[in-house]
Amino acid sequence: xxxxxxxxxxxxxxxxxxxxxxxxxxxxxxxxxxxxxxxxxxxxxxxxxxxxxxxxxxxxxxxxxxxxxxxxxxxxxxxxxxxxxxxxxxxxxxxxxxxxxxxxxxxxxxxxxxxxxxxxxxxxxxxxxxxxxxxxxxxxxxxxxxxxxxxxxxxxxxxxxxxxxxxxxxxxxxxxxxxxxxxxxxxxxxxxxxxxxxxxxxxxxxxxxxxxxxxxxxxxxxxxxxxxxxxxxxxxxxxxxxxxxxxxxxxxxxxxxxxxxxxxxxxxxxxxxxxxxxxxxxxxxxxxxxxxxxxxxxxxxxxxxxxxxxxxxxxxxxxxxxxxxxxxxxxxxxxxxxxxxxxxxxxxxxxxxxxxxxxxxxxxxxxxxxxxxxxxxxxxxxxxxxxxxxxxxxxxxxxxxxxxxxxxxxxxxxxxxxxxxxxxxxxxxxxxxxxxxxxxxxxxxxxxxxxxxxxxxxxxxxxxxxxxxxxxxxxxxxxxxxxxxxxxxxxxxxxxxxxxxxxxxxxxxxxxxxxxxxxxxxxxxxxxxxxxxxxxxxxxxxxxxxxxxxxxxxxxxxxxxxxxxxxxxxxxxxxxxxxxxxxxxxxxxxxxxxxxxxxxxxxxxxxxxxxxxxxxxxxxxxxxxxxxxxxxxxxxxxxxxxxxxxxxxxxxxxxxxxxxxxxxxxxxxxxxxx
Numbered sequence: 001x002x003x004x005x006x007x008x009x010x011x012x013x014x015x016x017x018x019x020x021x022x023x024x025x026x027x028x029x030x031x032x033x034x035x036x037x038x039x040x041x042x043x044x045x046x047x048x049x050x051x052x053x054x055x056x057x058x059x060x061x062x063x064x065x066x067x068x069x070x071x072x073x074x075x076x077x078x079x080x081x082x083x084x085x086x087x088x089x090x091x092x093x094x095x096x097x098x099x100x101x102x103x104x105x106x107x108x109x110x111x112x113x114x115x116x117x118x119x120x121x122x123x124x125x126x127x128x129x130x131x132x133x134x135x136x137x138x139x140x141x142x143x144x145x146x147x148x149x150x151x152x153x154x155x156x157x158x159x160x161x162x163x164x165x166x167x168x169x170x171x172x173x174x175x176x177x178x179x180x181x182x183x184x185x186x187x188x189x190x191x192x193x194x195x196x197x198x199x200x201x202x203x204x205x206x207x208x209x210x211x212x213x214x215x216x217x218x219x220x221x222x223x224x225x226x227x228x229x230x231x232x233x234x235x236x237x238x239x240x241x242x243x244x245x246x247x248x249x250x251x252x253x254x255x256x257x258x259x260x261x262x263x264x265x266x267x268x269x270x271x272x273x274x275x276x277x278x279x280x281x282x283x284x285x286x287x288x289x290x291x292x293x294x295x296x297x298x299x300x301x302x303x304x305x306x307x308x309x310x311x312x313x314x315x316x317x318x319x320x321x322x323x324x325x326x327x328x329x330x331x332x333x334x335x336x337x338x339x340x341x342x343x344x345x346x347x348x349x350x351x352x353x354x355x356x357x358x359x360x361x362x363x364x365x366x367x368x369x370x371x372x373x374x375x376x377x378x379x380x381x382x383x384x385x386x387x388x389x390x391x392x393x394x395x396x397x398x399x400x401x402x403x404x405x406x407x408x409x410x411x412x413x414x415x416x417x418x419x420x421x422x423x424x425x426x427x428x429x430x431x432x433x434x435x436x437x438x439x440x441x442x443x444x445x446x447x448x449x450x451x452x453x454x455x456x457x458x459x460x461x462x463x464x465x466x467x468x469x470x471x472x473x474x475x476x477x478x479x480x481x482x483x484x485x486x487x488x489x490x491x492x493x494x495x496x497x498x499x500x501x502x503x504x505x506x507x508x509x510x511x512x513x514x515x516x517x518x519x520x521x522x523x524x525x526x527x528x529x530x531x532x533x534x535x536x537x538x539x540x541x542x543x544x545x546x547x548x549x550x551x552x553x554x555x556x557x558x559x560x561x562x563x564x565x566x567x568x569x570x571x572x573x574x575x576x577x578x579x580x581x582x583x584x585x586x587x588x589x590x591x592x593x594x595x596x597x598x599x600x601x602x603x604x605x606x607x608x609x610x611x612x613x614x615x616x617x618x619x620x621x622x623x624x625x626x627x628x629x630x631x632x633x634x635x636x637x638x639x640x641x642x643x644x645x646x647x648x649x650x651x652x653x654x655x656x657x658x659x660x661x662x663x664x665x666x667x668x669x670x671x672x673x674x
Contacts, residue, residue: 015329022333092431093524102357171276207295231478238417284314415441433496441488
């Protein structure tokens with residue numbers, strides 16, 4: 001077997017064959033699954049909104065459990081909304097909140113999420129495969145970009161599904177081998193306190209395991225204090241409820257039932273990392289105390305190139321030493337795929353935000369062809385930025401960068417979380433209040449960030465004092481998260497109460513209280529800016545008072561009265577969502593008071609000019625067809641106002657029961673490991 005070992009690694013030729021074969025298989029699955037959903041913005045960005053709950057849940061899990069976790073932790077659902085900033089535009093009107101959140105999201109994705117994945121992938125590749133780091137990461141970025149550019153969200157979700165299965169199966173196998181090595185769970189609990197490196201710093205606790213290593217509720221001065229669970233909850237609400245990477249998968253569900261079931265499925269999968277990642281990471285410290293548990297900066301620098309510790313090599317060390325040939329290659333492929341999964345998710349979500357929230361403001365009449373090309377080109381831009389960022393990662397101090405990423409996220413997440421919650425739960429919140437709260441919260445967070453990273457913190461065991469101001473060094477970032485959340489909320493509430501409220505007719509189905517409303521909703525921007533539609537406003541008022549003809553549509557009224565007689569008459573005044581003809585008929589059968597707006601046939605543009613062979617090839621590679629060349633503003637689809645959130649009774653009961661059970665399991669873990 002030794003002759004089969006590839007020089008410089010513990011991998012056999014068979015392991016590399018498995019790795020290459022795995023990536024080829026997953027690439028085929030992703031591109032094959034997306035072949036029918038590439039020709040429209042809805043198909044490319046939201047996977048045609050046709051994903052069942054298993055695919056949604058698996059993709060949520062795979063997008064969340066990326067390489068960072070392996071290394072660092074060793075009707076349709078909305079109204080033609082592709083991104084969360086689009087919802088904010090519908091809720092408040094105007095453009096500044098939408099653009100502000102879009103730009104901020106791209107900044108966070110590029111300089112924290114992509115950086116974190118690349119850093120984790122760099123550590124993994126260096127320690128396990130001994131490949132050249134620049135060539136390896138460039139190759140992974142290229143594969144991730146191919147998935148996203150050629151396939152869109154459908155390819156991403158299907159590859160996430162395959163990778164989630166292999167992640168779980170491989171991690172379970174490694175967990176069993178690891179526990180067998182230390183004598184089971186009791187052996188882990190008994191041996192972990194003694195997992196101390198031979199070389200330590202005298203008269204310090206540097207490199208020693210924590211005494212509360214099995215406790216979730218820790219002292220108020222611990223690395224994660226017990227009260228910090230509130231700050232963690234704030235950050236988690238932002239991530240799971242408003243982060244585009246996560247929300248985009250939920251929007252891709254075929255209906256509300258599958259969206260809800262998908263999140264529950266992911267919730268159950270999220271119980272696994274404690275057993276599949278954290279406990280094996282602790283076992284790695286027991287098995288490799290002098291490397292994974294190195295105590296001195298000099299030793300750690302020699303082992304893994306970081307003065308602050310080598311815990312990042314824990315999981316790769318287990319894979320290399322405990323897994324048999326072949327299975328080792330498959331597990332390494334899964335870990336590499338975790339990096340790719342996270343990157344494809346971020347790439348797809350980033351290009352969606354850029355195309356739908358930024359480019360459409362620059363080019364208001366952009367065709368679907370243009371939108372999809374821009375989205376794909378932006379992926380290439382992200383890849384270039386990511387590759388340029390690699391030298392910065394190489395020059396960084398290992399886990400210092402990881403801590404930096406986590407803290408930067410905690411400074412930016414609370415204001416967004418607060419405003420999203422208020423937007424849904426409190427209809428009195430207006431645009432000025434929301435924008436003011438966002439800006440103030442971000443300014444305070446950036447000030448904390450600048451002050452904190454303006455100083456160099458001494459290594460563990462260094463007698464030099466911490467040079468940072470006490471308000472930074474003694475104010476834990478999770479406590480700071482709570483503070484910024486409250487500051488943002490108070491600012492938004494006070495300013496909203498002191499200024500003019502939003503017309504309630506513009507908030508139908510945009511807040512929790514009005515989520516089941518049947519009344520028509522006016523577009524806030526058109527109500528504020530277009531004085532030529534008094535008849536429509538009057539109709540909506542009459543409808544809300546019960547005096548309008550409920551079987552007549554707003555667009556019918558609009559056409560009959562011929563308010564403007566201009567091209568603008570075909571644009572929807574009532575905010576609507578994209579549906580097909582079958583959904584239109586279903587809505588009519590339900591006596592839906594809000595009809596759908598069909599495309600104006602007289603304004604449809606037909607492209608009959610010949611297309612060159614090169615353009616045809618380009619269109620095929622990008623999954624585009626003739627219909628993709630029409631403007632999104634006058635696309636030949638049917639649009640509805642009300643998106644059903646009605647649930648199938650059996651699905652609802654089943655989901656609610658499973659949700660209660662899931663909460664019980666979580667509470668049990670908190671009590672057991674308290």
